[in-house]
Amino acid sequence: MGPNPLGERPLESDPKSKGHRWVWIVALAVLIAIGFWYFRGSRTSTEAQGPGAPGGAGKGSGRQGAGAGGFVVPVVVATAQRGDLPVYFEGLGTVTAFNTVTVHTRVDGQITRINFREGQFVHEGDALLEIDPRPYQVQLEQAEGQLAKDQAQLRDVQVNYERYQLLYKEGVIPKQQLDTQGAQVGQFEGSIKGDQGLIDSAKLQLVYSRVTAPITGRIGLRLVDIGNIVHAADTNGLLVITQLQPIAVIFALPQDQLPQVASKLQKDEQMVVDAYDRDDTTKIESGKLLTIDNQIDTTTGTYKLKAVFNNDKNILFPNQFVNVHLLADVKKDLIIVPASAIQRGPQGTYVYAVQNGNTAKIETVTIAQTTANSVGLSAGLNAGEMVVVDGQDKLQDGSKVNPTTSPAGAGNPQNANESQQPASQPGNTQSGTNARRRTQAPQADRSTGKGQ
Numbered sequence: 001m002g003p004n005p006l007g008e009r010p011l012e013s014d015p016k017s018k019g020h021r022w023v024w025i026v027a028l029a030v031l032i033a034i035g036f037w038y039f040r041g042s043r044t045s046t047e048a049q050g051p052g053a054p055g056g057a058g059k060g061s062g063r064q065g066a067g068a069g070g071f072v073v074p075v076v077v078a079t080a081q082r083g084d085l086p087v088y089f090e091g092l093g094t095v096t097a098f099n100t101v102t103v104h105t106r107v108d109g110q111i112t113r114i115n116f117r118e119g120q121f122v123h124e125g126d127a128l129l130e131i132d133p134r135p136y137q138v139q140l141e142q143a144e145g146q147l148a149k150d151q152a153q154l155r156d157v158q159v160n161y162e163r164y165q166l167l168y169k170e171g172v173i174p175k176q177q178l179d180t181q182g183a184q185v186g187q188f189e190g191s192i193k194g195d196q197g198l199i200d201s202a203k204l205q206l207v208y209s210r211v212t213a214p215i216t217g218r219i220g221l222r223l224v225d226i227g228n229i230v231h232a233a234d235t236n237g238l239l240v241i242t243q244l245q246p247i248a249v250i251f252a253l254p255q256d257q258l259p260q261v262a263s264k265l266q267k268d269e270q271m272v273v274d275a276y277d278r279d280d281t282t283k284i285e286s287g288k289l290l291t292i293d294n295q296i297d298t299t300t301g302t303y304k305l306k307a308v309f310n311n312d313k314n315i316l317f318p319n320q321f322v323n324v325h326l327l328a329d330v331k332k333d334l335i336i337v338p339a340s341a342i343q344r345g346p347q348g349t350y351v352y353a354v355q356n357g358n359t360a361k362i363e364t365v366t367i368a369q370t371t372a373n374s375v376g377l378s379a380g381l382n383a384g385e386m387v388v389v390d391g392q393d394k395l396q397d398g399s400k401v402n403p404t405t406s407p408a409g410a411g412n413p414q415n416a417n418e419s420q421q422p423a424s425q426p427g428n429t430q431s432g433t434n435a436r437r438r439t440q441a442p443q444a445d446r447s448t449g450k451g452q
Helices: 015-049 134-169 175-208 255-266 413-418
Strands: 072-079 081-097 100-103 109-114 127-131 210-212 217-219 239-242 247-254 272-276 283-297 302-309 321-338 343-345 348-355 359-364 366-371 374-379 386-390 400-405
Touching: 072 348, 081 302, 081 366, 134 175, 175 210, 247 255, 247 283, 247 321, 255 283, 255 302, 255 321, 272 302, 302 321, 321 366, 321 386, 359 400, 386 400
Parallel strands: 072 400
Antiparallel strands: 072 386, 081 247, 081 321, 100 239, 109 127, 127 210, 217 239, 247 302, 272 283, 272 321, 283 302, 321 374, 343 348, 348 359, 348 386, 366 374
């Protein structure tokens, strides 16, 4: 080639350009070496765990190595404790008044006075309203007058009868005349009894003109106002009274649970029933099971039960919807941990236990019962061991952790254990907590109440 017309030298002959090229080649080689070293270290850590490790396919397996390489993972822990867990049968219920009475009038007349307020609580025998009593007072006076008249006539025929007896003894009158006079005495005695019956009837009508409460309960809205004329034959009543103390709840359970409940009732065992609000979060009242229905509903496969509640605070109201928890059994001597500690994977159910040196270790467990936010274990853990309840997604077997104790009430098994009492001690049941809110069997039908 000829000389460059512009007088420039080729790039390959430029020593500065060759120096820059070597700098880039060395930097690229260093980056490749660093990447190969990091990849080899991660692979070695994974192989050290082993392909059959329980946590390899569990929750958080997509983030292997998050707790390796010397990193300390902050977690929240709780203490596993030994205790008892209750078994509840749950159903939907409707509050029903223990007694409901529609008050009718038993006499005809005009309402002259109303002695109650709508929504008032009344006791049996309290005066509710009055119906004009004057017509029945007149009837009473008439019956009393007729009685006085018949009594006077009776005295007259009795005197004549005594005279006729003397005359008959002396042979002045025949026997027939004496018997006729004696029959007149009997007629007036019968008339007097009839008059007395009319008097009692008039007095009874006067009593009925004053309407009283037949039961103790709460009055609803009045159906008839003052001044109206009412009749005993009227279809509609005057008012409705519902008995709220005690009060009943009708609820249904699956027929598969009938044998267990029926056997306890036959043994006269008292079964505790808790009523919760619509959200199934707040306990309203505690009561006891009264009875079960005598047949199963074939359309739903359920049977009805009736529970009774004292309802001292009048919280339960007729036709109110509630969630019912029937205490059917108590699982004894279980290891209780918060439900948030349970992890599930292809190999089964497990937890992360924190051992000496703040090291997380995977422990396979067997669930016997789940109640509310607590899980009862029959195998896999011992009382006093610490389990991770938050932060498991960053863990693997052997990870170093920085444990923080779970705050009170946040899934602590101690709170759940303290609230559980045997069915024979209904007075010890805890009110207003969520520890006994919901019971279900893991990996099984919730309604059966059977554990895994």
